[in-house]
Amino acid sequence: MEKLISTLSSLLVCACVVSAEWNTKDFMKREHCLIKPYQGSGMTIPYWDFMGSTIVTNNYIRLTPDDQSKLGALWNNVPCNVRNWELQVHFKVHGKGKDLYGDGFAIWYAKDRMQIGPVFGNVDYYQGLAIILDTYSNHNGPHNHQHPYISAMVNNGSLHYDHxxxxxxTQLAGCEAKFRNLEHDTHIAVRYEGDVLTVSTDLENKAAWRECFSVKGVRLPTGYYFGVSAATGDLSDTHDIMSIRLYELDLPDDPKDEDRAFISPSAAFFEPPRDHVEDPKPSSLSGVKIFLLMLVGALALIACVVIGIMFYQKHQENSRKRFY
Ligand SMILES: [Ca+2]
Structure with missing residues (x-):
């Protein structure tokens, strides 16, 4: 009997594996991909537009050079109507800075495209998803993570990205990732499947994805645009994109009844706010308290001394009176 159960269960496992293979029909969507050779006729890239400091070469697309105050972006010009997808980006961040470099780059799935702005080369108060590969730590206070750092942010147009x-x-989740100045190829995958957003990296030259984070309850509309953008400020780095590949994921039991074209981007879970409030001043506050306490104590002491002297003088008078 036991043997029969084990045989049956192994058969079931086999069936599942086979059916999973049968249902895997993920395929690349050429109109959302950026693959070498980039250029079509002339200086244009089929399906993509670039702006700012971005330059196109045969082997990479450079969003920013290793110079100060550069902003560059590259945007897909075909809206994405795929509901479940995985975006894989082959990138390289490198520069002469050993300890000081920045600012980083971001991968976008956004409503508006081709607008240069302060959030790693794109506009603030955007609508959509940002995967931010932040190389410079702006915040010097108590910190929960090291840089470089990868995080996700979903914005319905109302949130400000606070450098x-x-x-x-405002981040959904994040992870530390040493992706800078590596000799080998570096990749990031953004997978959006059944309202679950999963970000993975391949940074160790092992041709394997390592999960950075996964968040449930992320609702993104269809019809937005993929893009990448980068920025340098006082500090700089070279931000290169080698390729972008978008795969449509085939989910056999995915509900296709809901039209996602007009929903607003939203996320059910945000990380608890960190370093959000202006640093409180507990030391000076208790300092005031200590001062007040000491003042009250000093006044009480003075009062005691005064009363004591008065009492002593009175006592002296009384004794004199008695003496005479
Ligand atoms: Ca930063």
Whole structure:
């Protein structure tokens, strides 16, 4: 009997594996991909537009050179109507800075495209998803993580990306990732499947994905645009993109009844706010308390001394009176 059960269960496992293979029909969507050779006829890239400091070469697309105050972006010009997808980006961040470098780059799935702004080369108060690869730690206070740091932010147009706090109070999740100045190829995968957002990296030259974080309850509309952008400020780095590949994921039991075209981007879970409030001043506050306590104590002491002297004088008078 036991043997029969084990045989049956192994058969079931086999069936599952086979059916999983049968249902895997993930395929690349050429109109959302950026693959070498980039250029079509002339200086244009089919399906993509670039702006700012971005330059196109045969082997990479450079969003920013290793110079100060550069902003560059590259945007897909075909809206994405795929509901479940995985975006894989082959990138390289490198520069001469050993300890000081920045600011980083971001991968976008956004409503509006081709607008240069302060959030790693794109506009603030955007609508959509940002995967931020932040190389510079702006916040010097108590910190929960090291840089470089990868995080996700979902915005419906109402949230401000706060560089001073490295976006920590609007992020869904994040992980530390040493992706800079590596000799080998570096990749990031953003997978959006059944409202679960999973970000993985391949940074160790092992041709394997390592999960950075996974968040449930992320609702993104269809019809937005993929893009990448980068920024340098006082500090600089070279931000290169080698390729972008988008795969449509085939989910056999995915509900297709809901039209996602007009929903607003939202996320059910945010990380608890960190370093959000202006640093409180507990030391000076208790300092005031200590001062007040000491003042009251000193007044009480003075009062005691005065009363004591008065009492002593009275006592002396009384004794004199008695003496005479
Ligand atoms: Ca930063």
């Amino acid at each position: 001073d706090r490295d976006g920590t109070h």
